[in-house]
Amino acid sequence: MSPSLRTLLLAASFVPAALARITVRNDPDPEAEADSLDALDFSDAAAPLALTRPGGVHYACKCLPGESCWPSAQKWNTLNATVNGRLRVHIPPGAVCHSSFQGPFGTVNTYDPVKCAEATANWSNEQWHVEQPGSNLWTYFTNDTCRPTTNPSDACTLGYYGVYVIMANKKQHVKAGIDFARRNNIRLIVRNTGHDFIGRSTGYGALIINMHGFQDITWTDNYKGPGSYKGGAVTIGAGVQANTILAQGHAKNPPRVVVTGECPTVGISGGFIQGGGHGPWTTLKGFSADNVLSFEAITASGKYVTANEKKNPDLFYALKGGGPASFAVILSTTMKTFTDLPSAGATLYINTTHTFDPDVIWEGTKIFHKWSNHFVDNGLYAYYEILPFTLRVRPWVAIGKTKAQLDSILQPMIDELDAAGIPYDFESKAFPTFYDLYVDLFEPEAAGESALTGGWMFNHHDVATNNDGIIEALKTATAPRSDLFGIIVGHLFNPGYGAPISNSATHPAWRNATDFVITVLPVPAGSSLAQKADLQDVLTNVVDEGLRSASTSGCTYVNEADPYQPNWQSAFWGSEYPKLRALRAKWDPLGVFYAVSTPGTEKWEVIDYGTRLCKRLPAPGPSTGQ
Structure with missing residues (x-):
């Protein structure tokens, strides 16, 4: 050494x-911003x-x-x-x-x-x-x-x-x-x-x-373009998390919100928004990516760029849901803001405090899920979990609605649970703002565990015509084999509610969504390569195959799904994929950036037991020696 x-x-x-720090000189002056691809150079x-x-x-x-x-x-x-x-x-x-x-x-x-x-x-x-x-x-x-x-x-x-x-x-x-x-x-x-x-x-x-050190936040009451939008906006540094931006917005007069994820530790700019970004406001306002007004970013060639409707509009489109670590590194994101509203929330629990009969719990789950189209069609969001002997819906979110309005929306489900003799705990509350609901009803998530993750989206047609089939697929996901158990994390939302036209690179099928399900398959400590391969096979070909077979949507979410599923290009982006693949070749032709199962990575592999990142080359042709 x-x-x-x-x-x-x-x-x-x-x-x-x-760890050691060495400071030798000050930063050089920033390079001039590149307005077009003509300024990008990969010759070095x-x-x-x-x-x-x-x-x-x-x-x-x-x-x-x-x-x-x-x-x-x-x-x-x-x-x-x-x-x-x-x-x-x-x-x-x-x-x-x-x-x-x-x-x-x-x-x-x-x-x-x-x-x-x-x-x-x-x-x-x-x-x-x-x-x-x-x-x-x-x-x-x-x-x-x-x-x-x-x-x-x-x-x-x-x-x-x-x-x-x-x-x-x-x-x-x-x-x-x-x-x-x-x-x-x-x-x-x-x-x-x-x-x-x-x-x-x-x-x-x-x-x-x-990128977590980029914590700047700048609010404006009247965004002046480019583009036709003239309302409130905020510019968010790449490292800002949901809890920070929501708390700061809550302190404003009147309180303001942006479309964040449900988890408070998620960063807004970067991979979240490059995958689309869904959360409690998504049914009302679309994906986070749909609400972006402008990006400041650095390209694979090392050039500073602005990307919005006027400058680099193709990059602007790609960064809004086209895949994380694919087109440029986001430094900051300017997004629409909205006035926070009085809201109502509710919770539902069916678990072993009520019954040890799994058939009763699954019947309650079936009734709950049967009404999911009704929930999102009334502007609701819901977060739920299915674990062994447990259904937890915490919470339903009714932004801009009273407790009485939320209760009225949920009453048909409650009536059906009662008629079926399903025991449960249910509670609803009113809150002065969504932020107050968010702090009270959303729970911290746990880190440090080892698991494989898959998932799929069920659309309105799936729920209306095949709810029983969906429930059977969820049963398989929670018990895919006699020696295995799984966990379901569900999200009821519809990014097409009130805004059916996408302005982002997200899969068009999302505009008729009802339920996005994450599947979790725990991986035991010390698992061998063979055991991991077996679990991956179970995830892809048993757990998620069951979900795919129960659905007509053909769609799943870029950041929370099995990256090794068949036809991931279509499942993640649908008809948007050919355009995104072409833009990847334009903005990062050499593969400076890489993330698994993102546009243009078909020939890239991680070989040698998960260590070496390589691009597979065509076999050389026969020699034409003289």
Whole structure:
């Protein structure tokens, strides 16, 4: 190991929060904004690494640590200086519970009993993971490496985490990271919160750009364009989370809201909005992506761009639901705001406090779901969970409605539950604003678990004509095999309610949606590669196949579904996909950005046991030697 790299790596204790910082010079002046593709230049990109694997399969691959193409210590130190000493060697957050971390650059002592106690106590805390440099909130796609332990001698390795992290808080830092990855053929990961079900926030051998430091929020009462919209707006930095923007909006007079996710730790800009972004306001106002007015971003060529209706409108369209980490890195997003309204909420529980008969619980679930078209057609949103012996609907959200109005909407379902003799607990409440409802009725989610995630959308026709079939599919998802159990997380909403025309890249089928279901299949600790492959097969071909067979929608959600399902292009984007694939080739022709199952990634694979990112090449033709 060279002295300069050793200085970078070993100047501190290797606890992530205390890694070495080197400040050498100030940021250079920002480059001029590029108005069109003509200003983009990829001529400085490094050539990919050519590899051939058994069977004569040829690949063009990203470079990995230890290979001759890996950047020198001097290059990494120069990058660290360029980003004002904000480059970190990435150590998994549980390393503080282990005697040592066996990383790509050697073994380092990491045990710290105080920090271990903190990590152990917070392992299920989403916000704690968000604040770590590169943690993934759900651990399956990290290879479940280096978790907190009571035995410090347990092995701790990097797993599928990235190697370095830039803790960016200026746009120049982001540009430096993109440029470095492009010029050195390094896999690049863009991470905001790590709120990621399917492994797009982590990757073996990668340089991570952590965007959580972009926390600026600017409100305006009268957006002046471009475009015809003239109402209230807010510009949100890439790292701002739902709880922050909603709390700040609530403090305004009158209170303001934006379309966020239901989970308070989700970041708004970035992967959430690039996947579409759904939440409690979606039935009334569409996806978050439908409400974007403008983006500030950096392209794969390292150019600063504005994307809106007038400037780079094709990029504007693609960033609104066209796939995370695919077209550019979002620095900030300007969105429409809305006046918060008095609201009503309700909860329903059917569980073992009422009955131990699963048939009774499933009959109650069937009745609840039968009325889901009725709920969304009356402007409601609902979040529900199905677990063993449990249906939890918490909450229904009725924005702009009174408790009496909500009760009236829900009464037909209540009457049917009563007529069927289904025991339950039901409660409804009035709130002065949606924000008050949000704080009271939405619950924190837990991080730190290992699971595979799938999902599917049921439309109005599915619910109206095949509710029994949907319930049978949900039963399969919760018990796909005698040795397995699953969990259902459902969301009743319709982005087409009152706004049936999409202005984003999201799948057109969403405009007739009723229920989006997430399927969760837990992965036991220490599972072998064969066991993981078996569970993936169960998820794709048993759990989600049952959902697909019960539906006519042909649609699922980009950020919360099985990325390895057949025909993911059509399932995620439908008729929008050919346009998105062409735009990916335009804005990122070399694949500087990568996230699984996003436009234009058909030829990309992660080979060598989940480590090496490569583009599969056509077999060379026969030699025409002289």
